[in-house]
Structure formats: structure tokens, C-alpha cells
Amino acid sequence: MTEQAIELRDVRGPSALGGGWRRSLDLLYLIAVTEFKQTYFGTVLGYLWSLARPLLLFGVLLAVFTQIFRIGSQVPNYAVLLLFNIVLYGFFQEATMQAVNSIASQESIVRKTQFPRLVIPLAVVLTAAFNLGLNLVVVFVFILAWGIEPMWSWLLFPVVLVLLFALTIAVSMIVSSLYPRFRDISIIWTVLATVLFYGTPVLYPIEVVPETLKDILMINPLTPLFELARVWVIDPSAPGPAEAAGGYALLLPAVAIYGVVCVMSVWIFKREAPRIAEEL
């Protein structure tokens, strides 16, 4: 070793981020790819399952809501809307549910190596996003086949996606970092995700919801996102989020919750990250 002065650097302990962007991105990619392989390894239809799942759900729900409950028949393009919503919500649900024990399931790595902890939940969201991408291809083929003309507003759809990604990442960060300490997060989130599925206009359009209930639905930050997507992609005549809420001001609670969740996620994850290895 040369006698030149070697620079001493502080050992800061484990953290949410840090260690260079290149490394974080490489890690993110590798973990996402291996997660993906692991999920579908050993299954006969492999990746096709991730397409089959939402399609099956779609088929069942479509039958129920057009043949039995008949809500669907009052709504223009109900089938397309339903499939589109299922795929979008499916992404949110898949990512956040997988995220819950994502850090805990990588225990052997977390307990022995130093790396930015954030890449684990991000990798889960990335894998889910990849699925979403492929599912959306199918959805758009379906939309065109249904006879909906391409619209300029389709170009705005990525805005919805970005907002949805951010919320999904935020929730994933919260559940994954709290799970090692509070194992019941897994049960709580399973229940909450189901509540949110019904509490978001996935199965039904917002305009058929009675006023009192609608006020509650509008607090859900997912609701305006789904309404935006609907107006921009499927049905320009549908009420947008503001109209559905009864004015922009009434959107504020949802926006505020969205913001709080995002800020909280950063705060919680940063606080928990250094201790995760000890809690596992």
C-alpha cells in the first residue's frame, strides 16, 4: 500500500438511499428481474398468468354487473371501463401487497450487506409496473376493438400513471418498512386493499353513487386518479374529478391525503431504514 494519505470516510450506517445512483439503479434492475423470474419460475403458463388474472376477474365482474346487477348496462362502454380500471387497480394492489414483506423476505441480504434499502420496495413496484405495461397493451387493443376512436387526450394518460406510481411507491415504502416491526401490517393491508378496491370507482362509475357516499369516496386519493383516466382515455363526456366532487375545492381533501401519504412515506422510510436489519 502506498504511503499517500488515505482518505477516511464516515461510516454512516444503513440508509434509505445513498451509495451512488449507478449502483442503486443496477441493484433495482437486478432485484426486479430476479423477483420477476422467481414469481413465474416453475409455472407452466409463466408470464401469461399475469395477463390471465385480470382478464379472469374482468370476465366474472362483467357477467355479474351486466347480467345480475345491471349497473353496467346504464353506462356507456362499461366493459372497456371495467377492464381498464381492473388493470389499473390491479397494479396498485399487486405492488403494495408484494411490498409488505418484500424487505423481510430479503432478510439474508438485508442482514449482511450494506445497500440502499429503498431499492427493495422500488423493485417490487417496478416489477408490477412492467406487468401493468403489458396489460395496458392488451387493454388498448381492447379499447380500439370496442370502437373507441383514439383521442388527443390519450397523451395525457401518462400523467395519471405518474401520479399512480408515486402513490403506489409511497404506500409500498410505508408498508414494507413498518412490516419488520409490526407484523400485523400484512393483515391490515390485505383488508385495506380490499376496502379500497370497493372504495374506488373501479366496478361502478362515480355518477351512480349516492351523494353521501360519494363524499366519502372523494376523500380517497385514488378516486380522482381513476376519474381522470376515465375522462382522458375512455369517455370524454364522463364527469371529471372536479365535477364528480362538486367543485375543485372538494377535491382538496383527496389531494391533501395524497400529499400527506407521500411525505409520510419518505419520513417513515428514512426513520426505519437504519434499524431494519436489527428488527428482522
Added chain:
Amino acid sequence: MAVVIEARRVEKTFRIPHHRVDSLKERATHPLRRAEYRELRALRDVSFDVHGGEFFGVVGRNGSGKSSLLKIMASIYAADSGRIRMAGRVAPFIELGVGFNPELTARENVVLNGVMMGLSRREAARRLDAVLEFAELEDFVDLKLKNYSSGMMVRLAFAVMVQADADVMLIDEVLAVGDAAFARKCMDVFQEKRSAGRTIVLVTHDMATVQGMCDRAMLIHDGELRYIGDAEEAAMRYYRINFGAADDGDLGEAGPAAVPDVHARVVASWLEDESGTRVESIEQNRPIGLNVVIEAREELVKPIFSVYVLNQDGSAIFGLDVTPTGPGGAPMDRIPAGGRVRIAGTIENPLLPGKYLLQCFVFREGTLRGALQVMHLPGFVVFGTRPGIGIVSVRGNVEAVAEPECGP
């Protein structure tokens, strides 16, 4: 040499819940009750320096805090306070691994680990061959790690750590596992890395390694740094603590000056079986023939020699005290410098099959608290076909008899 690791006043406390409060319900139903914790102070005010190119040993009993310290140095745990600074790239080897995902193949794990260590994906892939060659696992590259034997896993992990070619290696207990060939290989690597100017920090219970290889060592006890410096001395203090021979208080005050005005060395040492043949392994239940010749380097006053049999973890199983006697059978008050004593005889052998270590302590009569010196004798193997429970087999007269009312 320049300092490559600088630790200052490092503190770490673990909070161990009395009854684990990991459900939100308990939090919610007892919002005001603070969870009851037992505080475990794993590290208290630990400061030390390690220099570039050093082979630095860290010794201490289980639970002394040495592994926590290593984890803090490796950025896996966060210190509560204090500061550690390090130079260069660091490769940790912790809990017998480097962080593998058992669901992935060796190939995938090696690349993933390389990236975690800061290599690019391409560099990490390029390193694969060297790692596999070192681990001698070329044929198992596409096997998932969950199908590896534990020995293969450790070999792969060690190879990954070595091939990372980091400036500082932090290694926890690598020598406790694996076969003799693997241990040999580890030693060769340590030698090679040291001569290449790399720094190695080794946490171990194997005092032979500490005494034989480490440039310096430190002893941690109850989270406190008790000694840092000469490896030989650190090992000796470790033994004293381990056998409860020294009061904790003593040890702190007993600086190097207070320790031994006496020194002895082992001239020859071997084991014999019943027929008088020199052996390195002994059959179960057959007596152990012990032969040790010790030479006093300086005058030994009222010496007592204690021969200990230890298991692989370094825990004493039993020991025998021997007071040397002169030609007439009278106790020897002193052995002059240069004088030799032969300790010989047979020892009953209740040991179950396994590997054992032998040590000889030199005490001074009347000061049985604290050995003057510990000397390592060759270890031995007990072989046999009657494994049992624990470490030793004892004869007993215990039977199970049906109670009358239990009859059919």
C-alpha cells in the same frame, strides 16, 4: 502505516422488549403504556484504530458485542453515537455469509452481490469465473443456493468476499465452519491479502489464529474494550475471562506490567494411546496418554500446571491441576530458568466423538485467580461409533420401570 479504520466512542444499545410488542393492537389498546424494554448495551464507548495492512483480531465471549461492532463497521447496523471512519472499499463477511438469496442460483447471487459491493453489472459478471474457481464450485453455477450444502454456501460466500478485492475485509467467524482444507485456504488467503497491503479484521474464538497470525488484537467484554495491542496478550486475557479466572476488576487494572514475571514454553507435546504409540486421534472411552515437556524461560515460583480439554468453541470441558514435584516427591517451590518439567500420565476419556483442543495454563499457587500463561498443545480427535447427547458420556444407573398402577 496510515490509519484505515478509526473508531471513536462508539455506542450501541439494543432495546429488547420484555414481551415483544410487535402488534399494533397492543399499541392501540395500551397507547400510554411505554413498551417495557430491557436495554442491552452492546457497545460502550469503544475507540480504536486499525492501520493499513494489519491483520487485526477481535476477540471476546459470545454476546460481548464484537459482532455488533463488525456490523456497525459494515454499515449494517447504525451506531447510536460515536463515529467510525474508514478508508477504501470494505467487504464484509457476516454470519457466515455475504448476503445471498437462497432462491437464486450461484451465478445470479454472485452478480447481485458484486453490484451491492459497488461493481457495475458487467464487472460483476466478469468476476464470476474467478469466484467459482476459488470456491471450487464451477459445476454448480446454475444450482439454486437453497440446494447447496452449508459448506458449499460458505465457500461461495468466502470466495465472493475475497474476489471483491476490497481494501478492508471485515470477517466474522469464518474459521468455525468448513473442513480443514477450507480453513487452510482461508489462512492462505489472509496471508496473501496481508502481503498485498490489505487490511483484515477478523472476529474469532480461535485463539491459535489470533496468536499465530494477527498483528494486533483487541478484547471486548460486556461491550467494553478491555485490551488492545499485542495479539498474544489479547488471547491470554480472553482465556482468563473465559474461564472466569480473573475478577473483572483485576483485569482492568492489571496492565502489561502486572502480568507475568514468569514465562514458560512447550518443548514437546504429544498424545499416546494405551500401547504407547503416538497418536492424534483416540478411540472413544480409551484413556488419553498425555505427554508435555515444559521449559521455564524465567524462574517459575510455586507453579501449578492446569491441563484443559476444550471443545471447538473454546469452552473448557474439564481440567486437571498438576503440581510439579522434585526427585524426592516433594513439591517444587521453584523451577529455575531453563529448568524442564515433564507432565505425563493418563486421563480418563469420557468425551464423545469430535474434535477437541488441549491447553496448558501456568498458575502461581495461591493466586489461582488468573493464569500467568496459556500454552497451546496439539488438539486431538476422539473417534467412535457411539454418539451421545452433549459433550461427554457418563456411566449411570437410571432405568425406567412401569409403575404398578400403570400396568395393563
